[in-house]
Amino acid sequence: MDIDYLKNELKKVLSIKRYEHSIRVLETATNLASIYKANNSKVEIAAILHDYAKEMNNTEIRNICNIFFKEETKDYMNVDEILHSFAGVYFAKEKFKISDFEILNAIKYHTTGRKEMTLIEKIVYISDAIEPKRDYPHVEEIRKLALVNLDDAILFEANRKIEYLVKNGSIIHLNSVDMRNHLLMAKAK
Template identity: 65%
Template sequence: MDINFLKKELSSILSKKRYEHSIRVLETAIELAKIYNIDLEKVAIAAILHDFAKEFKRDELVSISKNFFKEETEDYLDNIEILHSYAGTYIAKNKFNINDSDILNAIKYHTTGRKNMSLIEKIVYIADAIEPKRDYPHVKKIRELAFKNLDKAILVEVNNKIEYLVNENLVIHINSIEMRNWLLKNKLIGGNKL
């Protein structure tokens, strides 16, 4: 699929700020894909489309989620930060005819992560978290780690995210917890020490 076409589609639906974020995620994901020797086209498609539904109206996000991802989203219908990932997956499949499960899963899980993530899923997940304009505690460390050890970077990022959600008294998606535990349990980070 032509990335320039997807960029044009994206620019017509997103605000300038969100579009620029998507371009930075695309660039970061491509850099990581080159380091980890993974299909650049798949990574690029998933990265450019990851936030396609980010600015959809709440009603539309809830409707898509209820109709097409009911089981996965029923406990999170009040959280558009999570729902936009599912709606984006729906759009990728139904508007752009993307059927590749790696691409669809990278879009679907770019916010929460999940256990057993593929390399493409990991790259899009962490690229979204570390693109150059991201600024939050420990992002510099996470950014540096991502280019050396993807799993360690994801673990530090999800620990950071969980701590933030706990401090703000917000719901933590079960996928994020399962991803964290999966990384630790399977020692994908090369041991438990960071």
């Protein structure tokens, strides 16, 4: 699929700020794809489309989740931050006719993560968290870690994000906790 076409489509639905974020995620993900020898075209498509639904109308996003992703989203209906990832999958399938599960799952889990993510999912997940304009405590350490060990970088980021969500009194998706626990257990083996 032509990335320039996808970029143009993205421009139509996102603010400049979010569009530029998507481009930085694409660049970060492409770099990681070359380091970890991932399928670059799949990584590119997932990275550029990951936030396609981010600025869509909340009602529309909730309707899509309710119809197509009910089981996975029913406990998180008020958490727009989580729902846009699922709605993104809907548009990837319906509008862009993407059927590749690795691409669709990388979009679906880019916010929450999940246990046993594929390489492509991991790359998109961490690229979203470490693109060059991200600025939060320890981001530089996570960036460096991502270049040498993706799982360690994701574990560090998940711990930090979970702490942040608890401090803010925010909902945490069970997938994020599951991902963090699995990475921790795998490390202890």
